[in-house]
Amino acid sequence: MSDEMTLYLQVWRQKDSKSKGGFQNYKVENVSGDMSFLEMLDMLNENLAREGKDPIQYDHDCREGICGACSCMINGEAHGPGKKTTTCEMHMRHFNDGDAIIIEPWRAKAFPVLKDLAVDRSAYDKIIMAGGFIEVKYGNAPEANSMMVGKEVADFAMDNAACIGCGACAAACPNASAMLFTAAKTTQLSLLPQGKVESKKRVQSMIKKMDELGFGNCTNERLCEAACPKGISIISIARMNREYMGTLLKSDY
Amino acid sequence: MSSLKLDSKVPQGDIKTLWEDYKFNAKLVNPSNKRKFTVIVVGSGLAGASSAATLSELGYNVLNFCIQDSPRRAHSIAAQGGINAATNYQGDGDSVWRLFYDTVKGGDYRAREANVYRLAEVSNNIIDQCVAQGVPFARDYGGLYSMRSFGGAQVSRTFYARGQTGQQLLLGAYSAMEKEVAKGGVKQFTRREMVDLVVVDGKARGIIVRNIITGEIERYAADAVLLGTGGYGNVFFLSTNAMTSNGSAAWKAYKRGAAFANPCYVQIHPTCIPVHGELQSKLTLMSESLRNDGRIWVPKSATETRKATDIPEEERDYYLERKYPAFGNLVPRDVASRNAKNMTDEDKGVGETKLAVYLDFKDAIERLGRDVIEARYGNLFEMYESITDENPYETPMRIYPAIHYTMGGVWVDYNLQSTIPGLFVLGEANFSDHGANRLGASALMQGVADGYFVIPYTLGNYLGSEKLDKVSIDHEAFNTVEKEVQARFDKFMNIKGTKTVDHFHKQLGKLMWEYVGMARTEEGLKKALVEIPKVREQFWKDLKIPGDSKDLNIELEKANRVADFFEIGELMARDALNRAESAGGHFRLESQTEEGEAKRNDEQYCNVSAWEYTGDNQEPVLHVEELTFPNVPLTQRSYK
Numbered sequence: 001m002s003d004e005m006t007l008y009l010q011v012w013r014q015k016d017s018k019s020k021g022g023f024q025n026y027k028v029e030n031v032s033g034d035m036s037f038l039e040m041l042d043m044l045n046e047n048l049a050r051e052g053k054d055p056i057q058y059d060h061d062c063r064e065g066i067c068g069a070c071s072c073m074i075n076g077e078a079h080g081p082g083k084k085t086t087t088c089e090m091h092m093r094h095f096n097d098g099d100a101i102i103i104e105p106w107r108a109k110a111f112p113v114l115k116d117l118a119v120d121r122s123a124y125d126k127i128i129m130a131g132g133f134i135e136v137k138y139g140n141a142p143e144a145n146s147m148m149v150g151k152e153v154a155d156f157a158m159d160n161a162a163c164i165g166c167g168a169c170a171a172a173c174p175n176a177s178a179m180l181f182t183a184a185k186t187t188q189l190s191l192l193p194q195g196k197v198e199s200k201k202r203v204q205s206m207i208k209k210m211d212e213l214g215f216g217n218c219t220n221e222r223l224c225e226a227a228c229p230k231g232i233s234i235i236s237i238a239r240m241n242r243e244y245m246g247t248l249l250k251s252d253y
Numbered sequence: 254m255s256s257l258k259l260d261s262k263v264p265q266g267d268i269k270t271l272w273e274d275y276k277f278n279a280k281l282v283n284p285s286n287k288r289k290f291t292v293i294v295v296g297s298g299l300a301g302a303s304s305a306a307t308l309s310e311l312g313y314n315v316l317n318f319c320i321q322d323s324p325r326r327a328h329s330i331a332a333q334g335g336i337n338a339a340t341n342y343q344g345d346g347d348s349v350w351r352l353f354y355d356t357v358k359g360g361d362y363r364a365r366e367a368n369v370y371r372l373a374e375v376s377n378n379i380i381d382q383c384v385a386q387g388v389p390f391a392r393d394y395g396g397l398y399s400m401r402s403f404g405g406a407q408v409s410r411t412f413y414a415r416g417q418t419g420q421q422l423l424l425g426a427y428s429a430m431e432k433e434v435a436k437g438g439v440k441q442f443t444r445r446e447m448v449d450l451v452v453v454d455g456k457a458r459g460i461i462v463r464n465i466i467t468g469e470i471e472r473y474a475a476d477a478v479l480l481g482t483g484g485y486g487n488v489f490f491l492s493t494n495a496m497t498s499n500g501s502a503a504w505k506a507y508k509r510g511a512a513f514a515n516p517c518y519v520q521i522h523p524t525c526i527p528v529h530g531e532l533q534s535k536l537t538l539m540s541e542s543l544r545n546d547g548r549i550w551v552p553k554s555a556t557e558t559r560k561a562t563d564i565p566e567e568e569r570d571y572y573l574e575r576k577y578p579a580f581g582n583l584v585p586r587d588v589a590s591r592n593a594k595n596m597t598d599e600d601k602g603v604g605e606t607k608l609a610v611y612l613d614f615k616d617a618i619e620r621l622g623r624d625v626i627e628a629r630y631g632n633l634f635e636m637y638e639s640i641t642d643e644n645p646y647e648t649p650m651r652i653y654p655a656i657h658y659t660m661g662g663v664w665v666d667y668n669l670q671s672t673i674p675g676l677f678v679l680g681e682a683n684f685s686d687h688g689a690n691r692l693g694a695s696a697l698m699q700g701v702a703d704g705y706f707v708i709p710y711t712l713g714n715y716l717g718s719e720k721l722d723k724v725s726i727d728h729e730a731f732n733t734v735e736k737e738v739q740a741r742f743d744k745f746m747n748i749k750g751t752k753t754v755d756h757f758h759k760q761l762g763k764l765m766w767e768y769v770g771m772a773r774t775e776e777g778l779k780k781a782l783v784e785i786p787k788v789r790e791q792f793w794k795d796l797k798i799p800g801d802s803k804d805l806n807i808e809l810e811k812a813n814r815v816a817d818f819f820e821i822g823e824l825m826a827r828d829a830l831n832r833a834e835s836a837g838g839h840f841r842l843e844s845q846t847e848e849g850e851a852k853r854n855d856e857q858y859c860n861v862s863a864w865e866y867t868g869d870n871q872e873p874v875l876h877v878e879e880l881t882f883p884n885v886p887l888t889q890r891s892y893k
């Protein structure tokens with residue numbers, strides 16, 4: 001078909017977390033615009049496997065932008081050039097015949113590379129463990145409609161709850177800060193009456209955990225917001241900072 | 254002779270009080286004793302995460318395993334539409350009884366009444382529980398919950414969180430589980446795949462897993478094992494399931510003695526984005542909530558070539574509205590899917606491949622305004638546009654059915670216990686609640702119901718009444734099973750053939766779609782039973798796996814799953830052949846009404862077929878659990 005492209009990939013290959021990695025070049029042919037980025041990589045992997053070579057490791061699962069598994073730096077951008085898209089949702093029609101594409105793993109101290117493009121993001125689970133929940137015990141829940149929440153507030157909570165935990169925010173940030181991820185969770189929960197009660201403790205312990213894990217500080221670069229496939233706004237970071245300051249002020253009374 | 258016996262253990266009495274009575278009579282484990290029990294939970298989707306969190310809150314030691322790098326990525330996350338509950342918040346006459354009734358009927362009378370009633374009964378608690386965890390279900394301007402009606406329902410009982418309900422429920426369960434991980438009650442093992450079940454003295458006592466990063470084989474022992482490992486839809490290669498979704502955990506259970514029930518019941522989802530080409534890796538579903546406002550049609554003429562927007566009203570066939578005036582575009586999934594196939598079979602399909610029908614929002618946009626439609630489905634429209642490069646506000650979507658959910662699974666009794674004592678199976682991995690066809694927004698309901706509300710009691714009853722000896726991972730049974738697992742992986746590595754795993758998986762998928770898909774015949778199924786083993790043989794002869802087994806090796810992981818898919822596919826065909834009737838997601842061309850609707854044969858098949866494994870080259874033995882419907886009288890489903 002005439003709309004098929006040939007692409008020149010430079011892919012980061014690294015055997016395991018201990019080895020040193022480096023770029024390798026691959027040429028892929030017969031790429032159609034309707035293919036997704038990962039289908040293009042699948043095709044390359046299929047060729048590698050057929051030749052008995054080690055396929056490229058990349059995380060992915062749902063392939064519809066919701067599980068947060070996929071995670072590639074494409075030409076220096078987290079999840080590539082598309083706005084509000086994950087790597088798996090990007091289609092090859094955004095590239096041109098003959099393009100060179102550089103594909104790297106997330107780069108952040110707290111996300112060590114496991115193999116090739118796959119990194120260890122368990123640090124995000126640890127931030128959630130530090131307080132990204134509401135302390136409700138099984139069987140003790142009050143009747144759902146007994147708490148009323150205005151639509152705007154519920155919608156804003158939902159905007160933040162949409163985070164998929166992919167790590168693009170930290171990967172895009174020059175300081176590798178996890179502020180947007182953390183703020184999305186604290187904002188979602190503190191906006192809702194059921195989550196407000198613990199909000200002070202939550203903000204303190206999640207931020208503390210984030211620092212401990214080696215994520216950097218926020219210096220307002222706003223690259224996280226641009227990279228976020230779910231369009232989560234840095235307003236949430238401001239909100240979390242305010243909450244955090246509040247906890248510092250009130251902690252001595 | 255086989256020793257397997259199916260005993261549903263449904264308590265006697267009035268269906269409305271069965272569960273209350275059960276809970277009252279269940280054996281309890283004393284709170285201080287609970288921490289002496291270890292429970293393995295495989296899977297971290299809605300069923301897995303909710304049960305792991307709840308059991309830990311109650312005091313048990315829980316070991317949770319998931320295949321992904323984080324439990325938050327389990328495939329429940331991708332469920333878009335919603336979750337049913339009989340709250341009757343809308344005052345439209347909903348009730349537990351109606352939800353129960355609709356679910357039994359929707360399942361085409363092939364589910365166990367008592368299980369379904371319990372599901373409907375606990376549905377309201379689910380909403381309370383999830384809301385308390387911070388799940389932001391949609392609200393109306395007055396601050397109360399907003400609900401919608403979903404495929405097959407005439408009441409608005411579906412709670413939703415934009416088009417991301419599964420994500421929100423799963424993140425609720427996940428965060429509840431992480432809270433328990435932090436407290437030490439749950440130990441979390443990620444990037445681990447269960448590769449076998451260990452049975453000691455007839456009871457499930459542990460699992461063997463493969464560490465995906467290191468390739469090491471690991472052993473874990475426990476007092477009970479819970480599987481929340483989802484369905485086997487990926488047997489078709491292309492489905493809406495995630496790439497790692499697989500049937501292997503359930504299949505290992507089957508091979509260790511658990512009966513496998515109703516494998517032929519597969520749900521084909523009517524509103525997916527059509528296939529674009531050979532290299533496609535998966536199919537994307539568009540929530541069927543779209544059918545609330547979208548109208549489905551095809552051109553009346555098989556030779557139509559104009560653009561959708563140029564085809565005048567009178568030359569369009571809104572076939573669902575025409576054939577099913579009462580339900581229109583909201584007929585159940587199987588009916589909608591089959592009708593789409595009928596249209597494309599008549600050459601009325603649209604788009605480049607002709608394997609699609611239109612889903613049109615023009616009227617809804619005119620009636621309600623673009624803003625309303627955008628608020629309801631904005632993210633789905635965006636997703637559609639990003640995949641197809643077409644704008645659904647301006648031109649109708651193209652949709653086609655795709656494999657979505659498997660109603661069949663491991664046979665379980667009222668306790669959710671399989672035929673292996675100590676092995677419990679939850680959510681999509683079991684067969685229990687949806688019969689031959691699952692209603693929209695009921696999968697999430699079942700996953701959380703099983704995990705939060707059923708298993709805490711039934712597992713307690715088991716642990717409280719069994720005498721369990723201590724079993725450690727040094728037990729002989731672990732040695733034996735681990736050796737078998739190792740031998741299997743060595744075997745894959747040693748084939749050293751020429752073709753990749755996907756090559757064989759695609760071949761299997763094609764056979765399944767062709768002969769064990771939307772419309773099945775005796776002849777086709779017999780053919781499948783000849784062809785599937787042939788491809789399987791080739792697979793075991795000519796497979797090529799690069800690299801090393803003691804390493805991160807994706808081809809090896811896939812090979813292990815696909816080897817099981819071959820066997821699962823074969824059992825599906827066998828079960829479909831045996832069931833010479835049409836019911837829900839199982840449609841036999843030989844058994845249809847004059848109007849082309851599924852025709853059940855209640856005389857012969859008002860039952861559950863449960864298969865027992867008897868050895869690799871032997872035919873499985875069929876066991877039958879008869880179903881009775883004292884509460885929802887059997888009628889032929891009609892959505893006219």
Ligand code: FES
Pocket residue numbers: 059060061062063064065066067068069070086087088089
């Ligand atoms: S693979 Fe799930 S978000 Fe990309």
